[in-house]
Amino acid sequence: MARTHGGSAEGTGAAGDRPPTRRPRWSFPLVPLMGIVWFAAAFYPVYYMLISSLREQGDYLEGSPWLPPLEPVLSNYAAVLRSGLALYFANSLFVVALSVALIVFVSFLAAYAIARIRSRTMRAVFNTFLMGLAIPLQAAIIPVYLLIVELGLYDTLYALIPPQVAFGIPLTVLILVNFIRDIPNELFDAMKLDGGGHRRTLRTLVLPLSRPALVTVVIYNALQAWNNFLFPLVLTQSANVRTIPLALQQFQGQYGVNVPGLMAAVLLSTLPIIVLYIVARRQLLGGLAAGFGR
Known part of the structure; x- marks a missing residue:
């Protein structure tokens, strides 16, 4: 009985020495987020130039600069080529x-x-x-x-x-x-x-x-x-x-x-x-x- 008790004690001690398993923590996706921010910062000037080139000169200051014009025109490109x-x-x-x-x-x-x-x-x-x-x-x-x-x-x-x-x-x-x-x-x-x-x-x-x-x-x-x-x-x-x-x-x-x-x-x-x-x-x-x- 003593051996059995001692053996169970040893088994309990061996099991207790194991490090507790940790649940995976939720990690904040910093690198993908920074990539998205960089892409937006780099792409916005191109997007702004594109939507601005599709506006009439008289309507340039009207409307939101973030949104494309409701009636895009190609007259600016024609004028540039001429x-x-x-x-x-x-x-x-x-x-x-x-x-x-x-x-x-x-x-x-x-x-x-x-x-x-x-x-x-x-x-x-x-x-x-x-x-x-x-x-x-x-x-x-x-x-x-x-x-x-x-x-x-x-x-x-x-x-x-x-x-x-x-x-x-x-x-x-x-x-x-x-x-x-x-x-x-x-x-x-x-x-x-x-x-x-x-x-x-x-x-x-x-x-x-x-x-x-x-x-x-x-x-x-x-x-x-x-x-x-x-x-x-x-x-x-x-x-x-x-x-x-x-x-x-x-x-x-x-x-x-x-x-x-x-x-x-x-x-x-x-x-x-x-x-x-x-x-x-x-x-x-x-x-x-x-x-x-x-």
Whole structure:
């Protein structure tokens, strides 16, 4: 009986040592809620521009700004297209395409040389590129203006390309150098053993592996060139060489602003960037997450 009592006591003690089971507590969904708040804050300006562009100019101040108009109209978009927006689109596309092509071409070759050639000269070149990040665009606008005038490019679309390329190269080189340095050295050694020179290494090894970084810098520089306002304002003055940011000024009159027309023009001007982001979204995210491993 004693053993039985002692055994039951031991069993009771062993069972009592177990931690009590806790019921799962209700957790507040903070992360999904913050995501919803962020989405609403980011989407509302687009929604506001859309519903404003569908209103008549005289009825803009009437009704709730949160709700779409009862009788939406497309006259603002028609007025924007009649105002020469196609020409401004073409001017912006010309400047963006040529500027981005030059930025990526020069930066890719420079980044490969800096990443693969270990010397004091290449280190000094890299430091020179990094110094370009510290020069604000506004501080250099007067020297840029004088250079463009001396080159005879003032009031032409070609006047917008050299300064855009000059200010786009430093950050592009920095991104590409860090990305190329992350490529394993064994792959470069294999290319050397296979008899491949620098041109073949660039074409068959570095270029395919650097595609995410290249897409990233292409989208970034295209966005910077497309939205640039200071260079067209200072370096051009004729109406036939206006770009999109400068052309949006014409919707501002002497005594007021045509807000619905301006919203329609802004929405149309953002379409190329939105399409570019949708097409290259996966490569863009991969380039933003990689290239800084060292």
